Amino acid sequence: MIMIHIKENKCDFCGTCVAVCPVDAIEMAEADLKIIHETCIDCDICVWICPIDVLESRENPEEEVVND
Amino acid sequence: MTDFDVVVVGGGPAGSMAAWYAAKGGAKTIILEKDRDIGYPVRCGEAVSDAGLRQFVEPEPNWIAASISNIRMVSPNGTVIDTAGQALGYVLHRRIFDYDIANKAVQAGAHILTKAYVTGLLFDNGRVSGVEYEYLGEKRTLSAKVVIGADGVESRVGRWAGLRTALKLRDTESCVQFSVANVDVDPERIDFYVGHNYAPGGYLWVFPKGDGKANIGLGVVGSEAKHYKAIDLLNRFMEKEFPNASTLTMICGGVPVAKTLKKYTADGIMLTGDAARMVNPVTGGGIVSGMHGGKLAGTTAAEAVEAGDFSEKFFDRYVKGWNKAGGEDHARLYRIADAVDSLSDPDLDDIAASLSKVPQEKRSLLKIFTTAAKKRPSILIDVARAFAGF
Ligand SMILES: Cc1cc2nc3c(=O)[nH]c(=O)nc-3n(C[C@H](O)[C@H](O)[C@H](O)COP(=O)(O)OP(=O)(O)OC[C@H]3O[C@@H](n4cnc5c(N)ncnc54)[C@H](O)[C@@H]3O)c2cc1C
Ligand code: SF4
Ligand code: SF4
Numbered sequence: 254m255i256m257i258h259i260k261e262n263k264c265d266f267c268g269t270c271v272a273v274c275p276v277d278a279i280e281m282a283e284a285d286l287k288i289i290h291e292t293c294i295d296c297d298i299c300v301w302i303c304p305i306d307v308l309e310s311r312e313n314p315e316e317e318v319v320n321d
Numbered sequence: 322m323t324d325f326d327v328v329v330v331g332g333g334p335a336g337s338m339a340a341w342y343a344a345k346g347g348a349k350t351i352i353l354e355k356d357r358d359i360g361y362p363v364r365c366g367e368a369v370s371d372a373g374l375r376q377f378v379e380p381e382p383n384w385i386a387a388s389i390s391n392i393r394m395v396s397p398n399g400t401v402i403d404t405a406g407q408a409l410g411y412v413l414h415r416r417i418f419d420y421d422i423a424n425k426a427v428q429a430g431a432h433i434l435t436k437a438y439v440t441g442l443l444f445d446n447g448r449v450s451g452v453e454y455e456y457l458g459e460k461r462t463l464s465a466k467v468v469i470g471a472d473g474v475e476s477r478v479g480r481w482a483g484l485r486t487a488l489k490l491r492d493t494e495s496c497v498q499f500s501v502a503n504v505d506v507d508p509e510r511i512d513f514y515v516g517h518n519y520a521p522g523g524y525l526w527v528f529p530k531g532d533g534k535a536n537i538g539l540g541v542v543g544s545e546a547k548h549y550k551a552i553d554l555l556n557r558f559m560e561k562e563f564p565n566a567s568t569l570t571m572i573c574g575g576v577p578v579a580k581t582l583k584k585y586t587a588d589g590i591m592l593t594g595d596a597a598r599m600v601n602p603v604t605g606g607g608i609v610s611g612m613h614g615g616k617l618a619g620t621t622a623a624e625a626v627e628a629g630d631f632s633e634k635f636f637d638r639y640v641k642g643w644n645k646a647g648g649e650d651h652a653r654l655y656r657i658a659d660a661v662d663s664l665s666d667p668d669l670d671d672i673a674a675s676l677s678k679v680p681q682e683k684r685s686l687l688k689i690f691t692t693a694a695k696k697r698p699s700i701l702i703d704v705a706r707a708f709a710g711f
Contacts, residue, residue, distance in 0.1 A: 267364060268475025269495055269575030272488045273543065277480045282438050283356050301547035304495045304573040
């Protein structure tokens with residue numbers, strides 16, 4: 254399955270991805286970013302907009318599951 | 322009895338102004354801010370116009386990192402257009418500025434709680450009636466008569482109330498900024514670099530901050546951001562132009578260069594500032610417009626509490642106020658931004674070349690606008706004018 258993956262220790266918590274997500278599938282606290290995979294429609298626009306390339310869309314290898 | 326009359330989500334300039342004017346109008350008001358700090362991290366180039374700021378506050382000396390009297394535009398082929406002249410504005414220390422505006426809200430009677438992350442809304446018969454939040458990880462609620470969503474570009478408060486705030490890619494600038502030391506820049510001049518080679522669908526800025534320091538950043542329009550990462554372009558520029566700079570702060574950020582939302586109020590709730598997409602869509606400037614929106618929203622909230630009416634209909638006066646103050650101008654600016662977007666790099670160079678023929682002594686901003694505007698329908702002039710007002 255394709256899933257949005259958050260690269261570790263890279264995010265600046267700026268919220269730009271949150272702003273463009275069409276289905277409100279990203280949660281961002283002060284220093285914590287979560288993709289709500291049940292809501293996510295894999296449109297990838299959060300991947301494109303991130304100024305520093307934190308997000309990637311990829312096949313979901315078990316050890317990388319960031320399911321909340 | 323509600324816990325508070327007015328709960329403001331977000332302690333940026335829009336939220337603090339909203340709380341200030343709500344409290345001033347007699348409403349029991351609180352700001353909930355998710356971060357540990359008001360005013361930090363600073364996701365901003367920190368440039369404001371003097372006239373813009375003065376609409377709301379008298380500029381304090383300790384807010385000001387640099388006073389700006391000159392604007393430079395650099396076109397893709399390096400043509401430089403300087404407009405010297407009158408005191409135009411400032412590069413602020415937003416960390417201090419945001420604190421002081423928040424303090425004005427407190428002095429007017431508002432409360433502020435940081436580390437308070439709003440996670441949802443409370444509803445009463447379909448009307449927004451408060452917020453759910455986490456304070457240091459503990460789940461809490463606050464009931465309120467009016468909720469003001471001043472939660473910035475990342476706003477989710479509006480979404481929870483059914484307002485459509487999701488930004489289109491083409492209406493979003495994907496930005497990175499370095500605050501650097503050891504750069505040789507004119508201490509009174511702000512520079513804008515336009516064109517595809519610097520920042521596709523956006524621009525690159527160099528804003529001085531005194532003592533050889535500067536905010537240097539750029540924004541790439543979202544529709545190009547798949548192919549051009551802001552961080553790569555900025556690193557390339559720094560290596561070329563300022564190889565000896567040291568980075569004191571690095572931040573990312575998004576700027577909503579959108580039209581103000583079609584609908585930013587509902588029963589019990591108003592959005593303001595970046596959350597309502599009130600930013601100047603040409604320049605990306607949102608400090609002053611956010612203060613404007615916040616002041617209007619806060620004033621309306623206090624009046625609603627006084628009248629005991631928290632309906633969307635009552636909030637019409639807020640919408641009308643914004644339309645009158647900045648909204649129409651905002652729509653015009655959006656059209657300009659749209660037109661600029663369609664210009665190629667050679668177009669931009671052409672316009673810069675014709676502008677550079679205006680004699681230096683005539684290059685006060687106003688003269689440039691009027692002289693060159695007669696010669697050709699120059700969109701860059703509109704842009705420069707937008708910048709002059711930030
Ligand atoms: C890189 C960059 C450069 C910029 N340069 C300039 C410039 O030079 N001049 C200019 O005028 N404008 C500039 N802007 C725009 C300007 O920074 C914003 O328009 C301005 O800060 C908007 O104010 P605001 O109060 O609406 O939102 P913000 O200042 O973003 O404040 C929103 C606050 O809400 C908080 N918040 C969000 N969600 C929650 C939640 N769920 N619970 C609790 N709190 C929450 C956030 O932590 C934040 O503190 C720039 C923006 C960027 C990104
Ligand atoms: S846009 Fe990138 S840096 Fe910003 S919050 Fe999203 S993932 Fe993090
Ligand atoms: S892929 Fe699309 S739906 Fe999923 S989190 Fe990113 S923006 Fe939202």
